[in-house]
Amino acid sequence: MTTSDFSELERRADPMSPHAPSRTKRGQATQRKLLEAAEEVFAELGYHEASIVKITERAGIGLGTFYLYFDSKQTIFEALVIDLNRRVRRSMAEAMEGASSRLEAERAGFAGFFRFTAEHPALYRVVREAELVSPEALHLHYSRIVAGYVEGLRRAQVAGEVSDIDPEVAAWALMGIGELVGARYILWERDAHGRRPEQIDPHVLDHMMRFIETALAPRPTGAPTPEDPS
Amino acid sequence: MTTSDFSELERRADPMSPHAPSRTKRGQATQRKLLEAAEEVFAELGYHEASIVKITERAGIGLGTFYLYFDSKQTIFEALVIDLNRRVRRSMAEAMEGASSRLEAERAGFAGFFRFTAEHPALYRVVREAELVSPEALHLHYSRIVAGYVEGLRRAQVAGEVSDIDPEVAAWALMGIGELVGARYILWERDAHGRRPEQIDPHVLDHMMRFIETALAPRPTGAPTPEDPS
DNA sequence: CACAAACCTGAGACCTGATTCAGGTAACGG
DNA sequence: CCGTTACCTGAATCAGGTCTCAGGTTTGTG
Structure with a gap:
């Protein structure tokens, strides 16, 4: 299922396609500047308070230049989702590189995500x-991250490192945990000076990882069946 | 921390306070009609596509009547968050009533949430x-749900039914799971006719609950726990 | 140093939507 | 069936956005 086809979305969100400046360095720089500005403005103001004028x-x-690179506010928003998605996955993958055990990899992946x-x-x-702005883009974002998780979980299951839980359900659960814990303990957290922490509180990360590790741990063989004793 | 003061928000979002019709049945009915319409319109269109005209x-x-009951679009939005929050917590609490074990209660609570x-x-x-529209309202929503969870977890820990994990971290993790699993398997799921399911897939609920139960289970401290009912 | 080609520009035409206000309409005790 | 209070109404005002276009400017090349 997660194999939905997002090619149409990516085509639309690709600034290179219908419009076509940016054959030169200069054009590419302009395009990058627009995406960076959009990232800041959308983050600060949200979609409906952001405006093309503010972004440019x-x-x-x-102002006019904007329309040489993107069709509309919606389009640049979608391009931004795709861009951020690529970057966060890269960040997670890099963090996991070189981890030897599944457990270590899991923790590193979350650390990368939180960073x-x-x-x-x-x-x-x-x-x-x-x-609400672009459900398609949202699904693309989540599906791609989940796909990575599912693959990792499957491999770990084969290696006997993870219980036989449905990997897809587990993957969505893991994402949910990361998302809300990240929001609560990074984005909404403020120190005495009203500043956001640059790192997640290690205590929180520890307890969260413990929660996750326990949840995924393989069951001792010969243990009672998964059926609940109602 | 979760002890933030939301009274200012609630005062602002309370349609009864600065403006003050609705002393009669008639006025109250009008106000209720507005909130119900807002729920539908915001859900369908999102905040920035919704408009006062569409709501009225x-x-x-x-159109003019709107302003007898709410200050602005933002105000009715906040009132709606508070209203929905109250109702979802009631729904969860009702579902959990009469559950005998923590495990049963947990499952029932999630079922209520998903319903x-x-x-x-x-x-x-x-x-x-x-x-982005009203961070304060968002924090109120999450804090109140988390507060309920934390209390339940604490009690269960005292009763030895739950491991000694930090209850607050666990509570945010549980909310994250519920939120994303609910989104994925209820809101974004479509059957052959493009219709949303009315219930969560039991298979998904089972695996999700297994994940959660395992995560929270008290650690076998030397000897197996004196549990095993039935 | 011309001359394309590739980019950039912002005033203004055109919308959309929040909010006000001057003037109704309904409800009900007496 | 009148008066008063409690509600309701939508045309008009106004702030702010998107997108177009006729005309610059910059870069690269012979």
Whole structure:
């Protein structure tokens, strides 16, 4: 199922396609500036308070130029979701590189996710609004992350490192945990000076990982059956 | 921390306070019609596509009347979050009534949550947008649910039914799971006719509960727990 | 240093939607 | 069936957005 086809969305959100400047360095720089400005503006103001004018101003670019690169506000929003999604997955993958056990990898992956969250609050806010602004983009975002999890869980199950729980259900549960814990303990947390922490509280990460590890741990063989004794 | 003061928000979102019709049945009915219409319109269109005109039209009420009951679009949105929050907690509490074990209660609570989600997609969508439209309202929503969880977990820990994990971290994790699993398997799920399921897939609920139960289970401290009922 | 080609620009035409206000309409005790 | 209170109404005002277009500016090349 998670194999939905997002090619149409990606085509639409790809600034290179219908419009076509950016054959030169200069054009590509402009496009990048627009995406970066959009990330900031959407993160600060949200979709409906953001405006093309504000984005182009922040990018230091003329209003008209915007339309050489994107069809509309919706389009740049979708492009941003796709871009952030790519980057957060890269961040997680890099963090997991070189982990030797599943457990270690899991923890590293979450650490990577939280680091990205702290550095790019836009991910969170943009994804939240995507529910209504562009459900397609939202599904793409979640599906791609879940796909990665499912694959990892499957492998770990084969290796006997994870119980025989449905990997897809587990993957969505894990994402839910990461999302809300990240929101609560990074984005909404403030120190005495009203500043956001740059890292998640280690105590929180520990307890969260313990929760997850326990949940996924393989059952001792010969243990009672999964059926509840009602 | 969860002890934040939301009284200012509630005062603002309370339609009875600065404006003050609705001393009679008639006025109260009008106000209820507005909230119901807002729930539908916000759920369908999202905050920025919704408009006062659309809300009053749906409510079958004159445009000007809106301002006798709410200050602004933002105010009715906040009132709606508070209202939905109250109702979903009631729904969960009712579902849990009469459960004998913690495990049973947990499952019932989630079932209540999922039932409410299926019947009132507005909860989900409104809460998602609240991140940017009204962070205060969002925090109120989550804090109140988490507070309930924390209390339940604490009691269960005292009774030895739950491990000594930090109850607050666990509570946010549980909410995250419920939220994303609910979104994925109720709101985004479609049958052959493109219809949303009215209930969550039992298979999914089973695996999700297994995940949660395992995560929270008290650690076998040397000897097996004196549990094993039936 | 011309001359394309590739980019950039922002005033203004055109919308959309929140909010006000001057003037109704319904409800009900007496 | 009148008076008073409690509600209701939508045209008009106004702030702010999107998107177009006729005309610059910059870059690269012979």
